[in-house]
Amino acid sequence: MNNQYxxxxxxxxxxSFWDKESIYRFDEKSEKPIFSVDTPPPYVSAEHLHAGxxxxxxxxxxxxxxxxxxxxxxxxxxxxxDNGLPTExxxxxxxxxxxxxxSRKDFVKKCLEETKIGAKNYKDLWRSLGISVDWTKTYSTxxxxxxxxxxxxxxxxxxxxxxxxxxxxxxxxxxxxxAISQADLEAxxxxxxxxxxxxxxxxxxxxxxxTTRPELLPxxxxxxxxxxxxxxxxxxxxxxxxxxxxxxxxxxGDDSVDMKMGTGAVYYCSFGGHDDIKWLAExxxxxxTHILDINGRFNEKAGKxxxxxxxxxxxxxxxxxxxxxxxxxVEDRENVTFTHERCGTDVEYIMxxxxxxxxxxxxxxxxxxxxxxxxxxxxxxxxxxSWVNGLKWDWCISRQRxxxxxxxxxxxxxxxxxxxxxxxxxxxxxTVDKPxxxxxxxxxxxxxxEEDVMDTWMTSSLTPLIGAKLVEGEKLxxxxxxxxxxxxxxxIIRTWLFYTVVKSHYHHDSLPFSDVMISGHxxxxxGRKISKRLKNYVEPQKIVKQYxxxxxxxxxxxxxxxxxxxxxxxxxxxxxxxxxxxxxxxxFVIGFLxxxxxxxxxxxxxxxxxxxxxxxxxxxxxxxxxxxxNYEYSKARNEIDDFFWNNFCDYYLEFIKYRVYGGNEKSKNxxxxxxxxxxxxxxxLYAPILPxxxxxxxxxYFKKFxxxxxxxxxxxxxxxxSLYNPGGNKAFDAVLKLVNExxxxxxxxxxxxxxxxxxxxxxxxxxxxxKEFLEKTQRVKKVISA
RNA sequence: GGGCUUGUAGCUCAGUUGGUUAGAGCGCUACGUUGACAUCGUAGAGGUCCGCAGUUCGAGUCUGCGCAAGCCCACCA
Numbered sequence: 001m002n003n004q005y006x007x008x009x010x011x012x013x014x015x016s017f018w019d020k021e022s023i024y025r026f027d028e029k030s031e032k033p034i035f036s037v038d039t040p041p042p043y044v045s046a047e048h049l050h051a052g053x054x055x056x057x058x059x060x061x062x063x064x065x066x067x068x069x070x071x072x073x074x075x076x077x078x079x080x081x082d083n084g085l086p087t088e089x090x091x092x093x094x095x096x097x098x099x100x101x102x103s104r105k106d107f108v109k110k111c112l113e114e115t116k117i118g119a120k121n122y123k124d125l126w127r128s129l130g131i132s133v134d135w136t137k138t139y140s141t142x143x144x145x146x147x148x149x150x151x152x153x154x155x156x157x158x159x160x161x162x163x164x165x166x167x168x169x170x171x172x173x174x175x176x177x178x179a180i181s182q183a184d185l186e187a188x189x190x191x192x193x194x195x196x197x198x199x200x201x202x203x204x205x206x207x208x209x210x211t212t213r214p215e216l217l218p219x220x221x222x223x224x225x226x227x228x229x230x231x232x233x234x235x236x237x238x239x240x241x242x243x244x245x246x247x248x249x250x251x252x253g254d255d256s257v258d259m260k261m262g263t264g265a266v267y268y269c270s271f272g273g274h275d276d277i278k279w280l281a282e283x284x285x286x287x288x289t290h291i292l293d294i295n296g297r298f299n300e301k302a303g304k305x306x307x308x309x310x311x312x313x314x315x316x317x318x319x320x321x322x323x324x325x326x327x328x329x330v331e332d333r334e335n336v337t338f339t340h341e342r343c344g345t346d347v348e349y350i351m352x353x354x355x356x357x358x359x360x361x362x363x364x365x366x367x368x369x370x371x372x373x374x375x376x377x378x379x380x381x382x383x384x385x386s387w388v389n390g391l392k393w394d395w396c397i398s399r400q401r402x403x404x405x406x407x408x409x410x411x412x413x414x415x416x417x418x419x420x421x422x423x424x425x426x427x428x429x430x431t432v433d434k435p436x437x438x439x440x441x442x443x444x445x446x447x448x449x450e451e452d453v454m455d456t457w458m459t460s461s462l463t464p465l466i467g468a469k470l471v472e473g474e475k476l477x478x479x480x481x482x483x484x485x486x487x488x489x490x491x492i493i494r495t496w497l498f499y500t501v502v503k504s505h506y507h508h509d510s511l512p513f514s515d516v517m518i519s520g521h522x523x524x525x526x527g528r529k530i531s532k533r534l535k536n537y538v539e540p541q542k543i544v545k546q547y548x549x550x551x552x553x554x555x556x557x558x559x560x561x562x563x564x565x566x567x568x569x570x571x572x573x574x575x576x577x578x579x580x581x582x583x584x585x586x587x588f589v590i591g592f593l594x595x596x597x598x599x600x601x602x603x604x605x606x607x608x609x610x611x612x613x614x615x616x617x618x619x620x621x622x623x624x625x626x627x628x629x630n631y632e633y634s635k636a637r638n639e640i641d642d643f644f645w646n647n648f649c650d651y652y653l654e655f656i657k658y659r660v661y662g663g664n665e666k667s668k669n670x671x672x673x674x675x676x677x678x679x680x681x682x683x684x685l686y687a688p689i690l691p692x693x694x695x696x697x698x699x700x701y702f703k704k705f706x707x708x709x710x711x712x713x714x715x716x717x718x719x720x721x722s723l724y725n726p727g728g729n730k731a732f733d734a735v736l737k738l739v740n741e742x743x744x745x746x747x748x749x750x751x752x753x754x755x756x757x758x759x760x761x762x763x764x765x766x767x768x769x770x771k772e773f774l775e776k777t778q779r780v781k782k783v784i785s786a
Numbered sequence: 787g788g789g790c791u792u793g794u795a796g797c798u799c800a801g802u803u804g805g806u807u808a809g810a811g812c813g814c815u816a817c818g819u820u821g822a823c824a825u826c827g828u829a830g831a832g833g834u835c836c837g838c839a840g841u842u843c844g845a846g847u848c849u850g851c852g853c854a855a856g857c858c859c860a861c862c863a
Contacts (some may be wrong), residue, residue, distance in 0.1 A: 003822095004825095148821080174850050185828080187859085194863090209863085210863070211863060212863070213863085224863095256862090257862095257863085258863080261862060261863065262862095262863065265863095266862090266863045267863080268863085272862055272863080273861060275861050275862080275863065276861095277861090335863090336860075336861085372792075377791095379790060379791070380790090382789065382791095382858075382859090383790080383857090383859085385789095385859095386788085386790085386858060386859045386860090387788065387858080387859070389859085390859055390860065392861080396862060488858085490858085491857090491858090493858090494858090494859095521857095529858095557797085558798080559799095560799090560800095562791090563791090563792090564856085564857090566798080568797095568798070568812095570797090570798080570811090570812060570813095571798080571811090571812090573803095573812090573825090574811070574812075575830055576825075577825055579825090580823075580825045581822090581823070581825075581826090583822090583823085583825095584822045584823040584825085584826090585822060585823075586822085587822055587823085588822030588823080589822080591822080592793090634799095634800095635800085638799095638800070638810080641810090641811090642810080649822090649823090649826095650827075650828095653822075654820085654827095657820090657821080661821070740828095742827080743827090743828055744828075744829060746818085746828080746829095747816090747817060747818075747827095747828045747829045747830090748817090748828095748829070749817095750816090750817055751817090751818075752817090752818050752819075752820060752828095753818070753822095753827070753828060754818085754819090754820025755818090755820080766800075779820085779833055
């Protein structure tokens with residue numbers, strides 16, 4: 001072995017080796033128990049890959065490698081999310097595209113080109129990090145495989161009456177010009193104003209109501225007061241005359257009105273918020289006035305305010321109210337505004353026709369499903385529960401956009417009947433393909449294909465199934481679905497996790513996976529979230545080149561599961577040091593092993609130090625297993641570090657030097673046999689975290705005994721209990737204490753540890769062999785004990 | 787407004803079911819070139835365990851009330 005480990009060339013060597021030998025290929029014929037992973041398909045539009053990506057993917061991968069060594073048949077496919085609005089927006093921005101000036105076909109082509117570039121970036125990085133996915137099992141969410149399954153999902157839910165199409169007020173982004181869903185919202189606390197507006201009432205002087213959205217006055221549907229409110233109860237049933245428009249609206253009595261809020265009188269418009277929609281549903285006699293167009297401008301129903309944008313209209317209307325003397329006062333106030341999380345635009349509520357999936361009726365069952373999942377860490381379930389409890393909208397799945405999976409649906413031009421394709425004909429593009437038969441209702445033959453595309457989560461919510469269906473044969477697919485593990489980031493619990501649970505619940509009446517492992521954020525060294533805007537990230541490839549992939553992976557073990565982690569180059573350096581230490585220790589050990597013929601010693605030939613290190617290893621293996629089984633890779637790593645650096649390097653290797661350099665043959669043989677076994681186990685314990693260096697050393701020496709062509713296919717170290725003697729190493733612990741005492745004494749005298757001293761006196765009772773051990777390992781001429 | 791998480795050495799964090807003198811790595815100080823490794827070793831300095839109250843023979847750990855940071859959720863117009 002060379003003096004130096006040249007990580008750059010060796011890591012590349014092993015990458016090629018793993019590729020060539022298909023080490024991570026799923027074995028379809030194996031009888032071993034399956035561990036299948038629902039790998040997160042990253043947005044390919046994230047061209048700025050950073051430490052956060054490294055962190056979350058490595059963390060899941062530590063577990064995957066561990067499971068592989070524990071004898072599971074691991075299924076670890078890889079997907080790329082290149083469908084839908086995120087990609088569209090990315091392409092629009094990157095090429096400064098105006099959607100109205102490009103054909104749908106050309107735009108989609110551009111998106112596809114871009115996603116190819118993105119996928120390659122990811123694949124390159126994953127490969128260089130040694131992420132052990134099976135690259136023969138990949139998908140992209142826009143490809144035919146995924147479109148087919150997404151459309152099948154639509155048909156299945158339609159047939160199960162869980163999908164409906166309806167003209168209804170929906171959450172609307174005026175910038176992206178599409179309907180969105182509740183999960184696409186982001187709440188933003190804002191300073192705003194509370195306007196107190198006077199309406200006329202025949203029997204009174206006036207009725208004052210307060211609102212944060214005065215611009216919706218032309219769309220006012222009515223005013224409500226609490227029937228218990230003494231101030232207003234007599235007004236219920238009368239009509240109020242609104243300022244500016246002079247429109248007359250009824251005054252209603254509603255229990256839900258908070259008498260203490262504002263003036264106790266609320267006005268409802270179409271639509272300023274979810275309240276308004278709810279109110280309208282409770283007052284079927286009221287006809288709404290829709291004044292807002294899909295582009296966020298007022299239409300002719302807003303009268304003189306036609307053509308204005310919302311913010312301009314507000315300014316104008318407030319001015320006019322003031323002129324008319326209808327504005328009593330304005331108060332400052334904080335309130336929560338919802339924006340579209342992709343673009344930050346304020347969300348509006350517009351009446352359009354969309355497809356929905358019924359989830360509101362299913363809340364209770366969905367909460368139950370959340371309870372059945374094994375959450376790691378457990379407290380992340382809170383996020384799921386509070387999301388489900390807070391749901392107010394059915395899942396709107398249609399998007400008025402270009403790039404996405406088309407809905408498999410046509411509308412009969414004559415009678416409006418919805419026609420769906422046969423499952424065997426999927427995927428279809430209804431804007432190009434035609435139904436195979438005439439309208440079953442009216443025999444009409446003119447159809448219009450649905451032009452909307454599906455919400456990107458319609459596809460992503462099916463990833464466990466998409467992954468499983470990458471293999472042939474229903475029997476095998478059923479073994480892979482439901483998956484075992486879903487690793488993911490906490491911020492998409494309400495989307496990816498939730499929607500996947502919904503789909504699996506409806507389609508298969510099951511959970512989509514049994515375990516969830518939630519990772520935190522990558523932060524910069526100052527604790528800020530890594531973002532493109534702040535440019536506060538380092539390029540992973542640079543770090544890999546400088547310190548090696550193992551070192552970077554080592555850094556990723558640093559955060560507890562679910563915790564955020566700061567970028568810290570010192571930790572990467574520590575990883576590199578660990579790699580070097582492994583190299584040096586192995587070089588030392590293997591140097592002896594290669595020149596000797598080692599015979600497995602009898603139990604009674606083992607010396608106290610051998611038994612001690614063996615016991616210590618056994619308990620380390622046990623603790624590691626416990627931690628890895630709980631997805632606590634960082635605790636597992638600490639255990640291994642501690643054992644390797646302290647017990648193995650600082651003590652045991654020092655303890656056996658006198659035996660391997662000289663000593664009698666039996667003692668030497670026992671030492672070498674032990675050290676070989678311990679080192680082999682250390683490599684395996686580290687293998688899930690440091691796959692490159694451990695492979696290197698395994699291949700150098702241990703492979704010829706174990707037989708497996710890669711350490712990553714080898715067996716996890718055995719807990720050989722036959723030698724294990726828990727609590728039986730107390731005597732050796734006392735000796736260790738003396739070792740420390742001798743070292744301290746020498747250090748205090750400014751002596752080198754290696755310098756021989758004449759005598760060492762202790763009150764401890766020692767056996768002859770213990771005295772000899774101290775004399776030989778600590779260079780003392782004579783140890784005198786009580 | 788509700789909920790969750792976190793608060794331990796200068797920094798990053800461990801700390802099991804409550805149990806002697808609270809730990810590790812980095813950094814700092816001193817010493818050491820011992821036949822794997824200075825990418826090392828040995829030793830040392832450094833702590834009001836966020837605060838207050840309580841339970842207990844005993845609290846970093848359990849309970850309550852606060853404080854601070856972060857996150858999730860929330861229609862109060």
